[in-house]
Amino acid sequence: MIRVNEVTYSYDKVSVLRGISFEENEPVITGLWGRNGAGKTTLMRLLAGHVRPDRGAIEINGSAPYGNSAIIQNICYMQEDHPFSMIWSVHDALRFGKYFNANWDQPTADRLVKAFKLDENKKISKLSKGMKSALQFIIGLSSHASVTILDEPTNGLDAAVRKQMYQALRESHEETPRLILISTHHIEEVQPLCDALIVMHNGKLLLHQPIEDLREQGVWLAGEKNTIMSVASGHRVLEQTTLGSKIRVMLDVPYTKQWKEQAHTLGLSIEKVDLQDYLLNITEDTEVIA
Numbered sequence: 001m002i003r004v005n006e007v008t009y010s011y012d013k014v015s016v017l018r019g020i021s022f023e024e025n026e027p028v029i030t031g032l033w034g035r036n037g038a039g040k041t042t043l044m045r046l047l048a049g050h051v052r053p054d055r056g057a058i059e060i061n062g063s064a065p066y067g068n069s070a071i072i073q074n075i076c077y078m079q080e081d082h083p084f085s086m087i088w089s090v091h092d093a094l095r096f097g098k099y100f101n102a103n104w105d106q107p108t109a110d111r112l113v114k115a116f117k118l119d120e121n122k123k124i125s126k127l128s129k130g131m132k133s134a135l136q137f138i139i140g141l142s143s144h145a146s147v148t149i150l151d152e153p154t155n156g157l158d159a160a161v162r163k164q165m166y167q168a169l170r171e172s173h174e175e176t177p178r179l180i181l182i183s184t185h186h187i188e189e190v191q192p193l194c195d196a197l198i199v200m201h202n203g204k205l206l207l208h209q210p211i212e213d214l215r216e217q218g219v220w221l222a223g224e225k226n227t228i229m230s231v232a233s234g235h236r237v238l239e240q241t242t243l244g245s246k247i248r249v250m251l252d253v254p255y256t257k258q259w260k261e262q263a264h265t266l267g268l269s270i271e272k273v274d275l276q277d278y279l280l281n282i283t284e285d286t287e288v289i290a
């Protein structure tokens with residue numbers, strides 16, 4: 001479905017994507033996470049065929065998307081601040097969605113418009129930020145495109161609406177499996193939906209892994225400094241705090257039975273690191289060395 005090979009991209013000679021390669025061949029939900037400016041939106045614009053890579057190749061369903069209208073019909077890219085015509089109503093935007101997406105699912109669109117309490121006659125220029133995000137999400141989900149790309153779909157939505165959105169996304173994907181790439185800063189909320197996660201950092205792809213593996217990665221150890229130093233030796237230390245003879249360290253190791261047993265035997269406390277905390281630490285530019 002998606003094949004990205006050694007892609008680079010620059011804006012005005014400033015390189016913002018460097019040697020990006022990954023493949024996604026299953027109809028899964030993949031999260032895309034990175035700090036501000038990491039290059040997520042640029043990558044999504046390239047995948048959607050809005051711009052062409054400077055070097056390297058992108059294939060969506062076997063062909064390059066840039067300037068390829070046949071392929072673009074199978075891609076639905078809902079940008080963070082989608083450029084709808086401001087004179088359109090919600091109804092016009094949904095008609096536009098139907099027109100551009102061959103697999104458009106009108107019953108889903110109707111159901112979600114009701115669920116998100118959108119007034120179809122309201123002008124887009126009069127929608128709140130959250131309502132506009134909801135409209136973008138409805139079009140993205142109802143498109144049933146074989147590759148659906150949602151850039152920060154929860155932008156401006158309150159917690160209750162975000163929960164409704166995650167539920168709708170899960171149900172729709174279960175009914176019609178397709179590749180959905182979803183960029184987010186709300187990783188703790190979105191990760192239960194995802195099968196895999198791509199992490200970008202400073203224009204590079206840092207990792208692309210099954211979410212199950214990432215959920216298990218990262219361990220907090222606390223206890224006597226000397227004991228911890230010897231246990232941590234040879235492992236990457238992501239964060240550390242020292243308090244007298246005690247120390248607390250975040251190690252880049254999986255939270256396994258062996259680690260739990262070892263910690264117990266040595267009288268150390270052990271905890272799993274939150275996924276968000278882990279991702280923030282692996283994208284720190286300065287690394288803590290034990």
Ligand SMILES: Nc1ncnc2c1ncn2[C@@H]1O[C@H](COP(=O)(O)OP(=O)(O)OP(=O)(O)O)[C@@H](O)[C@H]1O
Nearest residue numbers: 011012014016034035036037038039040041042043
């Ligand atoms: N139109 C543009 N012209 C010049 N530079 C740009 C342009 N768009 C993005 N950039 C730069 O490219 C880099 C990557 O930006 P991009 O928007 O892809 O990151 P992002 O991961 O989506 O960030 P965010 O999470 O803040 O939305 C940043 O350094 C940004 O300043």
